[in-house]
Amino acid sequence: MSKIKCQCGHENPFGTVLCERCGRPQTEEAKASQLVDMRYEGSARRSQTYNRSIVDRIWNFFSSVKIGISIIIAVLVTSAIGTAFPQKLYVPATTEVELAAYYERLYWLFGTAYYKLGFHDMYNSWWFITLIGMLGISIIIASVDRVIPLYKSLKRQRTKRHPSFMKKQRIYGEGPTEKPDVSLGKAEEKLKKLRYNVKTEDGALLAEKNRFSRWGPYVNHTGLIIFFIGILLRGIPGFYVDETMWLLEGDTKAVPGATGYYLESKKFTMETYTKDEAGEVFGEALDRVGMIAKNYQTDVALYKDKEGALPGSGDQEFVKDYSIIVNDPLNFDGFNVFQMDYRQDEDLKSMTFQLMEKSTEKSLGEFTVNLVDPEQNYEIAEGASVVLSDYYPDFDGMENGEPKSKSSIPNNPAFIFKMITPEKPKGEMSFVAIQQTLETEENAYKVKFVSAEMRDKSGFVVRKDKTLYILLLGGIIFMIGVIQGSYWNHRRIWIQKGLDNELLIAGHTNKNWFSLKKELDKVQDFADLPAYEDRQDKESNLEIKEGEQS
């Protein structure tokens, strides 16, 4: 790993292609070639020099652009496969068994393989996260390994280069001029007008512009890394919340993900367009389609545990009232609560019954049972009352002669009523369910269903995303890098005196050679420089010559 000593006396690091100082080619390959490879200024990429310890090998693995590209391709291919069948999130299944069955039923063998390999939940699979992580590592290491040597060699570059360096540039010309010093002076003047930074040294001149364009890719990578960091932060508590929440009218529930906050639904409203307001044009559409929704709205109240109050203590303070409509979420403390879904008339709120004498069908009066928090006793008339002995909110048949409820949600309420009347002061028992009444012995009275009151349910999504600004920053830096690297070009022009009255000119740019030549032509005209040629674009040289002849 010795240093390479150039003829000019400069010591270059091992692996250098072009001398950092004078530009003389250092490798046999570079010496033999017609044109030099100016990528990274011919500097030694450290990655390619040391390959000794395990650490160095891993480092070099990630530093390789080939590996980087392979990782990108792997991400692209797996992402593409991941879109073949629906992701887990969109599959109507809750358990793993159901999931497996779903994919097998719809996509046979492919579905099973898809499920087994974890493509159904790709973004959370260990291999996809690892792949993205490797991409991140590759971007960081490859950038660091290139930007530092590039920066150093651009900083160290000398004004006067060795003629062999000039001769191997794509744009090169040599020839005699009458007054080389005057030409050099004029060239400097013109180049300055063209906004080049001009340095002179010992009969040589270096004009350079837009060097910052070379940092574009690295700025871009920095943005990308910031973006990745933002996504990583989503996994840390407090940065990102994405929860769903169902809330019934009249209920107050803790907001999932937002500890200490409670939401009460006061009313859910769904409005549709009426024919009157739709007018002639949309009236037809209404006829054709039926109902068209105009508004989904939930009027809510937000509460918060008081300072120092524990969750569940009920020691809350009112924060605010709000009407959540689509695209107008409730905001608090970094959270957004969005109106996302609704269920109308599916949930029972209360039921109203009549106490009725069977023989005469005469009603003694009505009473209403709140199905969420029922009362025990209902006074109906003088000497007549009903006692709710037992209540089964979600009646699911009999078990060992006892009624059974399968949840606490009033989906299919059933009741055991004790009816106390002047005739039967001891009370008669009756089991009442929907469409069903059971009696242990023949009763004189019955409880008759009159009506039910329903309530609506609102579906919310609770979201908090503190990483949004990090993602935005990453995105902006990413774009700055793209713009910096694509809309500006790093151009350099070298002019130096050769033997006798000769002048050598050479030019290099990282892209857009046409503009470089246009600028060089202006300088050439003004300063009477020798003709140059573009050695990779023979056709344009031909055009120039033809142009000169006519």
Added chain:
Amino acid sequence: MAKADKKKKRLIIRTIVLLLLVSVVIYAVAFKDKVKVLAVGDMAPDFELVDLEGNKHRLSDYKGQGVFLNFWGTWCGPCKKEMPHMEKLHKEFEGKDVQILALTIKDPPLKVKAFRDQYELTFPIAIDKTEVVKEAYNISPLPTTFLINDKGKIQKIIKWAMSEEEIRSHMESIQPK
């Protein structure tokens, strides 16, 4: 000498950078979906609920005692089976610094009271009306029992109905020494 120093420095820097980057990736893979879930060894989230008798119960008031925190529902069959065992052992362990707290989620108070009377339960029962405690403890199946030791840490999470013997051994395990 200078060269060897430089090489050593380079090796150290590269090792540190690689370790850092790799540990970030490992972190991302390991914690991709385990963030929210309460686990054994965590501090049990504090709460305050009012029981059927109107007494306030704060979890933090039981520091220094073991707490057998049971989530149940009046409609849940397996819960009914373990309730009598819990009642029996409650009487046995009451003086031994192990407290039972039973929480139901959104059950109608009428039902809960009827249930308590039917099974003659004497340990405190509270209704988590706003589901705030359910949310904090991430409860999905019923019954679920959290064993909380005298330091307020979760010692075990049991997601099924237990026999009398199981309950006894669990209660012994959270009894302060």
